[in-house]
Structures are given as C-alpha cells and as structure tokens.
Amino acid sequence: MTLPGKHLALKLLLGVVGCSMAWKCGEEKEPDLLENFAKLRQQEQMQAAADTVLAHPFEFRKIFDDAVKTGLRQRFHHRADGAEEQMELALEIAKIYQEKLDDPFLRNEFDFCNGLAGERLGKKLELDSLYHRAYGFQSRLEYDSAQSIYQKSLALCREIGDLRREVDHLVQIQTILYKQDYNQQALQTASGALNIAREIHYRPREAWLLYDIGNARIELGQFREALQSLDTGLEIAETLRDRNCQLSITWRRGIPLWLLGEYPEALKALNQAIELNRGLGGNPVQESRIYIDRGNVYQSMGNYSQAEKDYREAVQLVKSAGEPEEAEAVAVLNLGELRRILGGYESALDSLFKAAELFKALDNPFYRAAALKIAGDVYRDQGLWEPALGQYQLAQQTISEGEKAGARRSKRLQSEILLNIGDVYRENKNPALALESYRQAVNNFYDIEFREGIAHALTRLGNLYREQGDFRKALQNLAAAQQAAAALQNPLLESNAYYAAGLVYRDQEKIGDAEASFGRAIRTVESARGNIEGLEKITYFATIQDMYDEMILLQYRKSDYATAFHFSERSRARSFLESLLSASAKEKAESVQPFPLPEIQASFSEDLQLVEYKLTRDKLLIFVLDKDNLRATESPVSRQRLNDLVSRFRKTIGADDPADFSKKLAQSPAQLYRDELNLAGELYQLLIQPLEKLLSPEKVLCIASDEVLAYLPFAALASPGQYPPVFLIQHYTIGYAPGAAILKYSLDHRKPELEPARLKLFAVANPLGDLPYAEREVNNIAKLFSHPATLTGSEVREEEVLHHLKQEYEVLHFATHAIIDEKSPLYSYLILGRESYLNPQISPDRSIHKAVAKDDLLMAYEIFDLLLPQSRLVTLSACKTAAGRLYRGEGVVGLTRAFMAAGSSSVITTLWDIDDRFTAMLMEEFYVNWLQKGMPKARALREAQLEIIREMAQDEQFRFPHPHRWAAFILNGDYW
Incomplete structure (x- = not known):
C-alpha cells in the first residue's frame, strides 16, 4: 500500500x-x-x-x-x-x-x-523606448521577441554607462528565464543585477531582486538560501515602506518554510500576507493564491479540513473577481489532490479533469500535466493500473508538447511522473524498470533538494527491495525515508515508511520489530484523523486499512486473539462510533477510542454471541465473542473470491438483477432454487462452517460483517448437501451491528422497556399512490398500537412528517420509496410527497429510478441532524434501504446509519428491492410477533421470515422458498 x-x-x-x-x-x-x-x-x-x-x-x-x-x-x-x-x-x-x-x-x-547630451542622450532615449517595447512583448508572453530587443537595449545601456537601466534590463531578462523554468540562469542573472543595484544604491530594485532570487532558489530546491534572500529583501522593503514588496516577499517566505517542514512559521507568514493584502485594498485574485499556499501547508500538516476550506475560499475569491484566473484552476487542482489523499476518488477525478480543462484553456501545459498526473495517482490508488499509466503518459506528452511551444519542463513534476510510472512497472512485475524509474526519480529529488519527493521515492525503493528479498537495502532506504518524513512532520509520509518497514520485518519473521513498526504507522495515521471532518474522515480511513490488516494478521499468528480483536475494532466504523460517543459524552471525536474487550463483554447478556468478520489480503479471520469468551478461527478465502461469490449469489437470488431472476423463475423455478442453494452452501462452508462448533442456537447471533459481506443476507445461507435445505435463520435468531463497539453502545443505551400499549407509532405509507399493499400494511400495523399516527397517500408531506418526528414517537415506520445514492450516500432519501418527483418510473418493489425534485424528500444528511431519543425502532419498509456506499473499514453509510445516529435503538432495513405484497405480509407478521406475542425484535423478525418460508414451501404457485421474498430484511442495533 x-x-x-x-x-x-x-x-x-x-x-x-x-x-x-x-x-x-x-x-x-x-x-x-x-x-x-x-x-x-x-x-x-x-x-x-x-x-x-x-x-x-x-x-x-x-x-x-x-x-x-x-x-x-x-x-x-x-x-x-x-x-x-x-x-x-x-x-x-x-x-x-x-x-x-x-x-x-x-x-x-x-x-x-x-x-547626458548629444549622441549619448539620443541613445538613452532609444534604449528607454526599446525597453518599453520589449516589455510589451514580454507581457504578451512573446519571450523570444522580448529577449532579442532587451539584448539590443542592454548593449546601449552598457555603451553609455546607464547602470540603473542595466539593472532594470537584467531584472526583466531573469524574469523571462524564470518563467521558462531556466532557474539556474535566472539566478545567475538576478545575482549579477543585485551586485550592480547594491553598487549604485538602487534599494527598491535590490528588494525586488532578492525576492526574484528567492523564487529561483525555491525552484532549485535551495530552500534555506531562498529564505535568507527573502528575509534580507523584506528588511529593505520595510525600510523603504514598499508595502507591495512587503506583501510579495512575506507571502513568498511561506513557501520555503513549508517545504522545509517549518509549518507554524509558514502559516504565520501566509497569515501576515493575507492581512497585508487586505491593507492594500484586498486584491481577491492575489488573496486566493495566498489561500492556496496556506491550504498546501495545512494539507502537509494533516489538517485536511482546514486545507479544503482554504482551497474552496480561493475558488470563491477568484469567482468574485469576475474573471477566470489561473488561481481558480490551481485551487481546483489542489482540491482534487486533497480528495485523492482522503480516498474520495470520484470527486477527486471530477476536480482534476475540470482543472486540466481550465489549464488547457489557459494554455498552461505545466499545470495541465500536473492535473493529469494526479488523475493517474487516483487510478493507481484504486489498483487501476492501465488507466493510471495512460494518464501518466498523457502528462508526459503534455509537457513535451509544451516544450515544443517554448515552455520549459519542471524537473520536479517530471520526476514525480517517473516515480509513479515506476509503480506501474512494479505492479506489472517488471522490477528492473521499476528500479530504474525509482532511482532516477530519487536522484532528481536529491538534486533539487525536494524532501517530500525524497521520502516518497525512498519508501518506494524500500518496498521494491523487500519484494526482491533484499531486506538490507529495503531497511536502509526505509530508515532514510522515516528520517526525511519525520523532519517534514508529514503524517502520511511517516506512516507509509513505518508500514513498509513493518512489511520487511514481517517477511523476515521479526515479529517484535514488525509489531512496533505497524503500531507506529497506525498511531501516526490515527493522529491525523482529528484534523479531518465529515465524509472525508471516512474516505481517508478506507485508504489506510492495510495497516490494520497486517497488525491483525500478525497478532492472530501469535495467537494473541484479544489484541487482534482490539485492532479489528480500531479498524471498523470509527467515524460512526466517534459521532455516537462524542454526542453522548460531549467528547471530542478524535479522543474517542474503541472500548476495551472486558467492557464490551460486560455489556453482553448471556443470550448474545457476536461473530465479527475481518477480511484480509489472503484469508478471512473470524472472531466469536460472548460474555465470557473470545475465540478466533479463519477461513481460507481471498478477498477477490469472496467478492465474486457474494456477487454471484446476490444476482442468482434476484438482489442485483431482478429482471433476470424473474425470467429464470418463470422458466424453471426448481433449477433456479438449486442454483441458489448451491451458492448458499458454498458461502456457508466459508463463513459459518469454520465456527459452527463455537455457536449456540439458543443465543442471538449478532453479525459484524466486513467489506462485501455487508451486502450478504446471512439468513439465506444453508448447510450444503441438505434437502430440503436448512437455512441459517432456521437455526439462529440473527441481528447485525457494524462492530462490537457499536453493539455495546446500543446495549448500554437501551431504552427502558415499555408495555406495548404505551408505545406510540408514527407511520407513513404510499405517498405516490402506487403502493396499495404498503398502505394496507400501515393501516393493519396501526391497529396493534394504542397511540398510532399515520399519514397515507396524499396526506404525506415532508412538512407534516418533520412535525411528527419532533413528537418523540417510540416506533417509526416508513412504507414508501427510497432512493440510495451510492456515490454520495448522504444524499440518499425517502420520498415523502406526491409532488416530489418528475415523471418517475415506479417499479412494483418500492424503487424509483428517475430524477427527483428537491421537495418532499427526507435526505440522509437531514436524518443525521434529527433528534430521536425515544425511538425504539425505525422500520424502513422500502426498497434497498440497507444499501448505501460501502467504505472499507467504515462499512455502509446510508439511511440505516443516519437513523441510528439520530438516536434510534434499532433499525429494520432491506438489502434489495422486494415485491410490495411480500413486504406487507412480512411486516404485519413481525409487528404481531413483537407487540402481541412479546418476542424480542430480532426473534420477531426471524419468526416472520420463517412464516414466509413455510407459506412459500406449501404454496402451489411458488413451491420453493426463494430467499428473494424473505431474506432481505435485517435488524441493526439493539436486538431486544
């Protein structure tokens, strides 16, 4: 990783x-x-x-x-x-x-x-005219023409001894060299001009020349020397009271300070620059550029939320100026890079491709190549090597075309592209070419003293040497990478280097050293999470899961199951746990840690057992926890195979392809049922059989899934070779939780038990008039409550629903359409009104597939902000409401999590779209079992599912209890 x-x-x-x-x-x-x-x-x-x-x-x-x-x-x-x-x-x-x-x-x-007089006066006026003419060409970026004229007028300066004008010419010549990336020549030219300026006491130009020298030294990687030049220039500018020069130098000082890892001083300089700019009238474009640089500093510090705020502020400032600017494109580019780091790959690509187009319009090949290169990084981070290589090659081509047009290449950018092409070679098992790319890149980074690039390249070299079995060279490079990263105080760089060292020690069977390195890597990345907010905290967490996996595997190999389980808990649903605990205990989210094992077990009753799955690179680890014991076992299944099996099973039972399911059901229901059972049996062998002897049918089986298992209906798994089959739901009462810590939280915050007669119901059904069984479902359920409140059909409006949600009902029931946005899960929603859609195409399973207007929609992000402290149960009797976006480590983010975060003890949702009639049957049976027969919620749901199984097996039309009709419903949270 x-x-x-x-x-x-x-x-x-x-x-x-x-x-x-x-x-x-x-x-x-x-x-x-x-x-x-x-x-x-x-x-x-x-x-x-x-x-x-x-x-x-x-x-x-x-x-x-x-x-x-x-x-x-x-x-x-x-x-x-x-x-x-x-x-x-x-x-x-x-x-x-x-x-x-x-x-x-x-x-x-x-x-x-x-x-001056006579011929000398004429030459003076001629050189001044040539100077201004050349400056016009320079302003239009016609550098060759400008240089040619500057050289002519410079010769006249020297002929008549005009030292002041000679300095002015050299300033403009070095500026052109700098813009064309001839940084060494620019530095030499500016240094020569500085000597003359000092000789003739040309103090204003002296200050600006020191600024220019600082710029050139930054590009050459001479950050300390750049800072010295800028500091000297700032003293002169302050003496001269040249506020524009003070602003430019103060701002520019932030760059070498940032690149030297002196982040507090860099922030101080950039904050001062913002104040100076505002004191000069507040140029919005200039201020936007300062915000971009400050955002870069915050990003290197791991303060990603503040970095994003600065980049967004930069975009807004440029837009307020009313004209397109390079600064806007740079801000969008940096937003894309930030989102890549945090694992928000879709939004990263959106920003990066937008930036590439903006830079193309601005005719800036260097920046466009940078955007394309980072887009390649996004693909690489997802293991999509072919499109990654395509972006890297396009970036190289863009730079090459720019060179032909007169632009100069950046050694740093070229080296970073080279470094990442080395990643592609490494992935494609071509270590010789990978090594050549890495070595060339690291040498270039050393040449320009770019320490961040050095740390990256050394870590890559360490990984490559480890894969080749050269552990000595691997550790040498990684030790140097750790040192460079520590000097920069960059948490991502540092954690990468320690994680890579842990892999070397693991391969050497040096378990203690591996444990120390993995632990250091995990502590470092966890410390950075406190500087991230919102969904980015979740996407970032997904990018670092390999570190946890290796630590868990290492502890498992040591048979230290308690520590392995501890890191499994640290690796899952952290943002959800932090939001719950910080809300209830008024703690800062970053201070929240998973509960110790004894505390988790103390919250368990005698009738509860938890099975927690952890999917690693080559095996599935399974922890079985009850009040007294923690046991662990494994299943020899890879991530790829399990993904394939779950996908095939869901397609076969109609979860992901209902049209194909209906076609096969009509053609040959018996063959379809056999296909379902074969896959159910194969999954049972991998997921249940290894721990069968550790489970008790008398206890509730709470499942904490991992990765793709979040989409699997465990209730439908069946022992292979048995006919008629015995489904898992026929052996166990099943509940679900994101992890042991979330389950403990649910149990610790269990609401006081109320008599059914005291439970108040609020139910919503059929707002669009196309779900008649849903309306019947709600009307029948309402009869079981002493205090029901229902809205059906045209009565349903979002305003009315929100009014009722403030009344502290114990039970909430939604029998309506749901839309799940798997790209942006917080924009998933329930439809709450007849006017909420534009020409929708409604399926008979409570799903909707066309554009929906913004009115009468209850969005997931709105649900997160609700207060439902009295809610014992929320039932989302709608389509696919258990879905959302699956984030590695965090789990599924969507409507279920939103209602639990709002305060509900339990949430019943569905894993796929179900026929309206079967939904109504199962729901009515569930509420009868819970309210009239006094069953705990998990058992009430189980008995309702068993009743559907029995009815389908005896029904002449169906004959086979296909899981599609009954297995989609799952209970999350408190099972009682």
Missing part, C-alpha cells in the same frame, strides 16, 4: 507581477502630491515640502522618474525651459532623499541623466 502525499509546490509566477504592482502603486494620488509639493516650494516652506516627500517616499520615487524622463525628452527636442523645470523638480526630490534618508541613489541618477 502506498499513500503518496502532496505532489509538488505549484509555483505561481509572481516575479514581474510584483514589480509591476510596486511601480504602479499610488498613480492616482501622484498628481495631488506633486501639486502640493510644488505649492510648498513656491511658498518656500521647504521643511513642509520635505515632510511631504518623507511621508510618501515610494510615490515620490515615481514622480522623480517621470520628471527626469520628461526633462530628457524636452532637452532632446531643444525645449530648454521645460527641461530645466523638470530637472529642477527632480533635483529637489533627490536632495531630500540624500539629506533626509541618507539615500544617494536618486542624486546619482540625476547627475548621470543631467550630464
């Missing part, structure tokens, strides 16, 4: 942008300042005139430049009076700077320009 972290520091090219802003600042008030200065001079108030200059030193530099430029032009055209007036103004300003600020630069510039 690999968990790559941040891909690269995406550079936003600001060198010349910053300078342009600096020289344009204050244009609107310069005429007023000049007019005021002139009046004071005329009135011979020289001190007041000097004070005006000192109060606005930045603006008066620009006034000086304009005066000299105008004076030289008038002199060239023989307008002596006008020239003298302008030069006199410039001299007065220069004297104030020299006398009051000890700054001789303007006086030196005045003396040089005032001495």
